[in-house]
Amino acid sequence: MGLDKSPEQLIKVGLAALKQKDYERAISTFQQLSQSGEVSTNYRLKAQMGLIRAYKAQGNNVRAHELCQPLLNSRSPAIRQWAHDKVKQLDAEISPQQSHNISDVASGFVPETSGFVPFQSEPEGDTDKSADKPIKDRPSLNKVSNTESPSLDNISDSTGTHRSSLFHYQTLNRREILELEDGNAPKTPDGSDNNNPSIATTPSSSIATTPSSSIATTPSSSIATTPSPPPNPLEDPTQIVPEQSQDVLPNRLKSTANGPETWAKGDRLNRLKSLGKVSVGRLWFAQMTTIPILFLVVRWLVATALTSTGNYLQFLRRLLPINFRVSNIFWEPQYWTVLISLGILTIAATWLWPLLLRPTDQLTSSKLQTYSPEAVQLLRRLCAKRRWPFPKIQLISSELPLIFSYGWRPRYGQLVVSQGLLDQLEPDELAALIMYEMSHWSTLDWVFLSTHGLLLQGLHRAYWFLARWGTERSRSLRLAAGGVATLSYSLFWLLAKVGCGLARTRVPYRDRTTAELTGNPNGLVRALAKIAYTMTAAVDQQGYTPPLLESLDLMLPVGPHRAGKSARDYAWGALNPLRHWLSINQARPPLGDRLYTLSAYGRHWRLKPSLSFAHLQLNNGSRGLSGEDWRNLLVQGGAWSGLAIGLGIAVIMWLIGAIATSLDFPLLAWFYQDQSILIGIPLICAATGQLLRINPFFPEIADIPPTSDKKLTTWQTDPTLIPLSQRPIKISGTLTGRPDLANWLGQEWRLQTTQGSIALHYMPYLGPLSNTRELVPLLNQHLQVTGWFRRGHQLWIDIDQIQTQPNQIKPSQHPIWSVIISLISLSYGLWIIFRGG
Secondary structure (H helix, E strand, O other): OOOOOOHHHHHHHHHHHHHOOOHHHHHHHHHHHHOOOOOOHHHHHHHHHHHHHHHHHHOOHHHHHHHHHHHHOOOOHHHHHHHHHHHHHHHHHOOHHHHOOOOOOOOOOOOOOOOOOOOOOOOOOOHHHHHOOOHHHOOOOOEEOOOOOOOHHHOEOOOOOEOOOOOOHHHHOOHHHHOOOOOEEOOOOOOOOOOOOOOEEOOOOOOEEOOHHHOOOOOOOOOOOOOOOOOEOOEOOOOOOOHHHOOOHHHHHHHHHHOHHHOOOOOOOOOOOOOOOOOOHHHHHHHHHHHHHHHHHHHHHHHHHHHHHHHHHHHHHHHOOOOOOOOHHHHOOOHHHHHHHHHHHHHHHHHHHHHHHOOOEEOOHHHHHHHOHHHHHHHHHHHHHHOOOOOEEEEEOOOOOOEEEEOOOHHHOEEEEEHHHHHHOOHHHHHHHHHHHHOOOOOHHHHHHHHHHHHHHHHHHHHHHHHHHHHHOOHHHHHHHHHHHHHHHHHHHHHHHHHHHHHHHHHHHHHHHHHHHHOOHHHHHHHHHHHHHHHHHHHHHHOOOOHHHHHOHHHOOOOOOOOOOOHHHHHHHHHOOOOOHHHOOOOOOOHHHHHHHHHHHHHHOOOOOOOOOHHHHHHHOOOOOOHHHHHHHHHHHOHHHHHHHHHHHHHHHHHHHHHHHHOOOHHHHHHHHOOOHHHHHHHHHHHHHHHHHHHHHOOOOOOOOOOOHHHHHHHHHOOOOOOOOOOEEEEEEEEEEOOHHHHOOOOOEEEEEEOEEEEEEOOOOOOHHHHHHHOHHHOOOEEEEEEEEEEOOOEEEEEEEEEEOOOOEEEOOHHHHHHHHHHHHHHHHHHHHHHOO
């Protein structure tokens, strides 16, 4: 009988159940895996060890003792040693009355030695006491072992012959399985102790992973980071950052010692207070404009697809000797079809979302109580006040810190949290985030984004599945899969941009409401900063944005953002005058702006802040726009600024023509009669704006020395920079990005450096679709990038040229393509006006 989930997912489910003390479920899950003949020996070995752990925690020491016996006959000395230590512990705990029930069990399970990192010996009697508690309540799990763990490459069979791993280290050499038992972190490869509780290193390779199941945090300890995302229906668990860049990641992850987890807790209200009334006009305007825009865009996409299909069928009708009738439905406007379909999708979202997410468990109030009693208390108070039932909370096994919700009425709403979120936040931080999410439930944007997010999930899943499926296929299937995947991503990108405005507009209202509901703006400040950093660590570790994180972007409270040890690291988002204009295409305002505003709420209530921006206010003055800022914004906008100016000119000319027509003044009446000016003039102005932007945006780069880490850090924290600022950069690192077919449009290229990973913008000679020929062969290679450093809502580098190790130089053609597109728009606009209409 086949497994209902992948082996990696079953391991995750068993671990989650074990930590929640649901031992029956853990045993059932591990038994399903250990008894299956369809999985590798490594997974069955891990499952058997999980069974031993579960039976021991349940008090069934006799059964645990029996399961240890086959491991005593393993060909691996390390495994035999672990089993011997475990049997010794069990013998000490088994009573004399039970000892006669222990019989020797013949081993029908012979484990392989490949891909397994053995346990370290543990002190007697300590394992269960720490493991049975929630992770955040444990003082520390990563204790240093007295002896170094044997390397994976040094494990040999009984004949002494070296056996290489049969499975890739990225999938099987994972610490969450191994640290399940003891929580002991091995020494580093150089023999030094690894006392950092936020990172566990594997001696056999340079990869560093920090799974949530193996990390313990206390209020004063480091945050448990999640550099490697978990297996999930929406993401490929084998795709993490490649070997070549592993030397960068440990240093990056160790920087958590200076991150948000070290901030002071700050004060909170003893009694809730209001911040006063606030106008919700912007939110209602965003709702009333975004909903019809989505409807029109979806209707246009459906009508275009049906029209194209109808035309193709008519072509086949003329081509083939078959007489068939093409229905008129292919040329109908499809207004009612789309409206009814979206209505059905909205109501069905409550049942469709679980099919995509596949939650591992339902988080009841009693289970949530173990993580945050405050969250349960606040939920009960809110639900009683609003007359809502206690919300249903679904748990997904992802180690990414995720929280969002969906539904069309509070009675049918579902709150979704990940295991990574529960493990990484303090109780008051978790309570603040849950109340942030619950504050959506009484507004229309929650219903809209629930349906909209479902559309995005379907398109993104199709894109990722086809991109992964077509990688190993024949050339024809590969091209077909790549083409459809690229089309799916294009539709996903288009619909995501439709919802960005509403998603961004609602965030400040929710932050304010959360501060009022909890009286703890400092808790939300720390929570947002922690999960933003953890997401960034996952992107750095994997080499690109995890698919689940990208597909849920509009629904999450925060996205990837580099954390810092002080307010200066968030100064750009808090103080830059153009911060909101430069975030207009993002799903959320800059994180620094949100932390600044939440800290202002604390100052209003006279609370001691977790993060203070007071000294930055004095040094940088007003956050408003000056005349120079407006000029920079117009140049920065380029084509968009020109388009807005062109529309304004066209509308004024049209109004003048209307007045001239009413006054019977034929010299200007043609402005009103000729509709071509409403299209031609905006196109001409947009092209002109783009042409004027090229030289300031892409200045000449002389031969510059390599950029130092100190200078790069200064640029990242400078609150005055905008993308238009001229900062030539030359930096070396490892090129990472999405797999081949998933990156046809250059969706995401990143450079892994000593400062973490930085996004790259690259335009090949033949346009985005030639990325497969230009950059894909360089994936995971060390190279040097010369270009322009940009500081906006995110950090990125516009590439001027790339130099590889053999001194091969690949120039980027972004300026040339900007000129080509501008000239085409300019010519088309002039042609429309000269043609008239």
